Amino acid sequence: MKGRPPGKPPAPSRGGRKPGSGSGAAPGRARGKAPAARARNPEAPKAAPKPAAKAPVAKASPAKGVSLDVRQFRVGADDDGIRLDRWFQRHLPDVGFNTVSRWARTGQLRVDGARAAPGDRISEGQSIRVPPAEPKAAETAKPRRVRPQLSEDQVAFAQSLVIHRDAQAIVINKPPGLATQGGTKTEDHVDGLLDALEFDLDQRPKLVHRLDKDTSGALLVARTARSAAFFAKAFSSRTARKVYWAIVIGVPSIDDGMIELPIAKQPGTGGEKMHVDEEEGLPSRSRYRVIERAGNRAAWVELQPYTGRTHQLRVHMAAIGHPIVGDGKYGGKDAFLSGTISRKMHLHARRIRVDHPDGGRVDVRAELPEHFAASLASLGFDLSAGDLPLDEEIERKPTREDEKKAARAHAKQVRKGRRGERRSRGAGESRSPRKK
Template sequence: MTAGKSDSDTGFREFNVGFDDDGIRLDRWFKRHLPDTSYTTVAMWARTGQLRVDGARATPGDRIAAGQMLRVPPPEADKAAADPDKPKRVRERVILSDEETELAQGMVIHKDFQAFVLNKPPGLATQGGTKTTQHVDGLLDALQYDNEGRPKLVHRLDKDTSGALLVARTSRAAAFFAKAFSGRTARKVYWALVVDVPSIEDGMIELPIAKQPGTGGEKMHIDEAEGAPARTRYRVIERAGNRAAWVELQPFTGRTHQLRVHMAAIGHPIVGDGKYGGAAAFLTGGISRKMHLHARRIKVDHPDGGSIDVTAELPTHFAESLKQLGFEEKLGDDLVLDEKTAPTREQMKSRAKAHAKSVRKERKGERRGRGVVEEKKPGAKPGAPKTGGARTGAGSKFGAPRSGPRVEGAKPAGRGRPGGAGKPGPRSGPGTR
């Protein structure tokens, strides 16, 4: 937004809509740039024709575009309508210490005009909370530089999870990225070390997740009856005998603690995750007791076109554990990121029903048309129903999902690296297939 210019004759002010405000509502523009002007005042200006966009009358709910010119009544009208006792809503920029500034700027692994990607270290919370004084959100003032607005978080990582964290630099970018995450077009790839080896090397976990009663929302659990749908794809990258496996995880929903809950539910908790895996989540032999869950890669469309595709280096404890178990880091990056996801059970059932309906309509049209009487074949039994079409009931391929943990996949993990010969590893838990 360019600075307001006043008409010397009328006192009206003119503002040029900036790139950062492209597409927002007019009332939202006032909240950002003239916060002391109440919605009631803006609505009154609109009713009396004093509020103009490119010379035309405007309403508070109109969307504005970059480059448009806003005409706003003089500051005196703004002050007269404002409550003199109401404090100004101006956020002061936080002054951080040299150590905090160095920490924040040292996390940056990608920077452009619209976004940062940070490599968040384990042990640093994304946002503040009870007894949490240092967090990523509190360090973002160090990344404001010369921008008018403060950078904004668009998603989060658990405190003990490391890796790629996207931060928007402008309000427009924040809205764009938020839509990408809610619409599931943003892709995130995690690496994890898990206890034991899944018997299926490439599987889809579909288990609903809800807050566990009695934990104050601090812990989640599988709840088939009232949980929110959650889907996670996993792929085994390498295995260390039957002791542990290195896996790639891709969440297709964004539930709290989703990856940790899903892997624990199929009997393979993430190494170091005592919250969901208990004592069984810790390996002996010098393997670090820290959480081994890392947001390795993030890929998302860019507001200005193209995409952001960034890989975050492993934290020291995770890299050392890979070496100690004999794993080669290159193998994980060689896996291709599939752009299309497998359909959900609900989608498969819906498609099957639609197919069955179309088949029935076609056969009904073949049997009889308007004004046409079919000639009976010799020996045909009257009233015998015809069979065919897709089945959607119990026992069919697209039938109702079974209760209990579900892991879908086709390839059993052999001994050694995935795809190798040998006996299958231990089953990944009850209800797997």
């Protein structure tokens, strides 16, 4: 048969008669006659050479770890709410983004049977249909980066920063001068210390937001993939609340104000510096409240960012003429106070409040670094006056308008209840049998 390697010639029958001999033999079955005839008569003409048999077709074998079958995956609780391309990064890191995009364009990638795009959000329990994996060329494979092993001192230092820990979240009090993530010429950073914060869980914690290198204070770290997705959504949707303390040069004329100035990267700085740009900047909002003042020399203020732009609080305070003490990048030489006041940045993430994935809230305050606390004392500020209540935490008596709204809502509920009673009575009467 076509495609099979050539086999042995058939054996002669028991009666001595060879297959194909005799007048009734089919033309296509005469392969065995020519060699037999040559054996009996050497002068007989040689038969035409047989055509070479075709080589067998070899089936492509899958590379190691590659499946040639369509695969089905079930979305777990830790992946609820994340993007589909992020799911691939977690569970199928060998599948590149370009491959995922191509599968989506051609309709091969599906979630619960429907076509899906890389940016679609997935939910727990959904089924993901993944096409057969494609082997990667050996030359394109990159060696896996191995994180350096932490020393005992590094582990002890990282764990000493923890001010809150539960099953889903860790909050550390980041000291000034320690970067959140690595970069050019930045070897010491929080991200490099996260292996020390696994504690009783066998998975590495994940950063969900960041603080500037010179900014100290509360930094939230997620302990699981599920909580990382939950907290990331809270920060992107602005439901998480962050409260900062700062000492600024001079005293704002308004004690409680909102700064709304668009921010963009400053050209020529390589993205290292931001500035106010009314035409191309992104909308940015920051609220400040004056806690105390030291004459006209300086003020202790509370800051709340309502958007999350790079260096937002620093840019906004400098833009209204009150740069943060120690912020030479945005305040220049005017950002420093003489005397015993430290030249370090006086910006501290005092409080973070965010909903917890298991219910309730994470609400943590971080103590001040030494230089900030010393500056407050030197300027005569009372540390106990710093923690102002958030707007929703302020207890106030209901106004006349609030009482009217409550009365209208109550009346509406009463009317709905009465309509429901009439409907139920009418339905009961229609079902009751008529008396004859």
